[in-house]
Structures are given as C-alpha cells and as structure tokens.
Amino acid sequence: MPRETIISGTTEPDDRKRDAALRPKLLREVIGQKKVAQRLGIAVNASRKTKEPLGHILFDGPPGLGKTTFATVLPNELGTSIQMTSGPALSKQADLLPYLTNLEEGSILFIDEIHRMPRVVEEFIYPAMEDFRIDLVLGDGVNARTISMNLKRFTLIGATTRSGMLSSPMRDRFKMQEHLDFYTINELAEIVRVNARKLDTKISEEAALELARRSRGTPRIANSRLSWVRNFAISEADGSISMEIARRALDMAEVDSEGLDKQDRRYLETLIDVFGGGPTGVEAMAATMNIPSDTLSDEVEPFLLREQYIVRTPRGRLATQKGFLVVGRKQSTDGSSLFE
C-alpha cells in the first residue's frame, strides 16, 4: 500500500516497530492531551497511595492519537505488568480466560478495539470488572454447573475508535472515560523534535513545523512523515532535515501542503462531484468510493469534520465552502459544485 494512503490504524509491521520505539514511557514524556494526562496522573497517585488498583479506563478517539501510548505508560508509572489483546482476537470466552488467569495483583489488561468484542465475551467480563470474579459453566445439559473463580484485582483498559458502538452496560463499568482529540500543530512539532532527537537526526525548527502541518493532527502520521523525510535526507543530502529537504521529501511522497492525504481529497471530490456537495449518507459515500463505511466514519471523517471541510447534518454529510475550495471547486449560488 502506498505510504500516503496509510492514514491510521492500518499499521504495517514496520510502522508498528517504529511506533513502539518512539512511544513515550512515562506520563511526563507524553506531549499534548494535557487534561487527560493530568487526570491520569491524579488517578495514578491515588492508586500508589491507597495501594488499590486503578479503576478501569476507556480511551476513545480516532486511530493513531495515543490510546495505546497511554495504556502502556500507566503500568510503567505503577510498576506493574500489562497484557495486551484486542476485541477481534477474543471471539469466545475461552479466548479471554488465559488473560484473566494470568493477571497479577494491580496489573493491567489492555483490550484494543474493545467495541469489536462479541456480546458473549462482553458479558463474561462484567463480573471480572465489577467483583474480580468470573463464572465458568462446566459440563452441559442437566450436568451443567456454574463455578465462580476469584481473580486478582486488576485494571481493564479499553481502547475504541467508536465509543458509540459499545453497549451502555459495558461503558458504565469504566470509572474513567477519556476522549483523545487531534493534536495542535505546535504539539505535533514538539513530537517531531523529540522523536528526531531519539533518531539522532537534526531538524530545523521550521522543518519540524512543516512536518507537523502536514500530519493530519495525528502523532502516528507525524512519525511516519519523519521517518520518510529522514530517509530522504540521508539519501539525498547530509542527513539533517532543513525546510528545503522537508518540503522536497513531502512533495515527493505526495503529501499535500494542507495536511490532507489522498483519501481525504478523494472523499471531498466524491462528495462534491458525485453528490453536488451533499447532504449525503456515509453508506452512499462508502459504496461510491469502494471503501468500508467504518473506515470513512472512524478514520477519514473525524479530521475533515474537525477542520470544517465537511459538516454533519440530520440529512447527511455536507461539504463546506472551505471543503469546496481545498479541492479547487467553486460552490454555485444554489450550493452545488462548479469546476474551476
């Protein structure tokens, strides 16, 4: 898959390795998301003082914004261990069992994409979350009996790109629910500077800002841009990243100067050229673009909404004037599109 179409959770193995190496280890190393970090800091301090495990935590937000980062920072802060799995890997109760029986007192169980866990597994985990206990059914038919098994007290951390898809009994069992939002240009520039240092690469102030501007508000994308620009600098110059090198490298990767990627542009062009700017439903957009509607609503639309290229109306998605302009279309007086 060409790099510029990777906008998010579609992480390739190399991206995953790079992300893990660059991931902050402690809360104070986390850049941005200040309020979330402060609240977690308080919960961590309280847990240290009371020797009680942290309450269960749910992180939600678009891919690549740091849900896994926060989840992996917390055990470091608490000096405890973490086990990691994901909703799609837990198709039946027996898949979850080894994780529950391996728990240590105060340790963390991280379930990514928790909204994709089937209902039977979800219901199995309720008593574990509430009373640190599970109910196992042994045998079947008339011989079936239920035994209760006590677990070590633990913290469940769930991550989801779609909190709306979680059942409310599940959501209510999380003591803290933290939403992660897109990063500002300055926060992303700071992440780029820190990570360039970790990679032993010199980068100018303005080049860091340029990378930040073209990273779609997302640290994972900033890391991937940095990695490309660094390779470009090594291959084509002396290895340090100046503004000129950053621009040439990003232009070559077809990363546009507005920070949109190809998928964003295709979305806007489809909405405007095929649907006259909308309003139109996400399913119609998905069918026309031949992309799953989940990908559109989880990965593409949140950034376009936040940057006000589109708005959501009761009748569907509507391109704004800014949305028309960024893809070089003009809005006619009746709201439909005119090619420039």
Ligand SMILES: Nc1ncnc2c1ncn2[C@@H]1O[C@H](COP(=O)(O)OP(=O)(O)OP(=O)(O)O)[C@@H](O)[C@H]1O
């Ligand atoms: N607040 C932050 N400060 C510094 N770096 C960050 C921050 N958040 C994320 N990153 C960087 O971005 C990478 C991607 O973040 P992470 O894997 O935590 O995202 P995520 O929200 O869990 O994504 P997904 O839902 O796709 O798994 C991290 O490895 C880290 O290098």
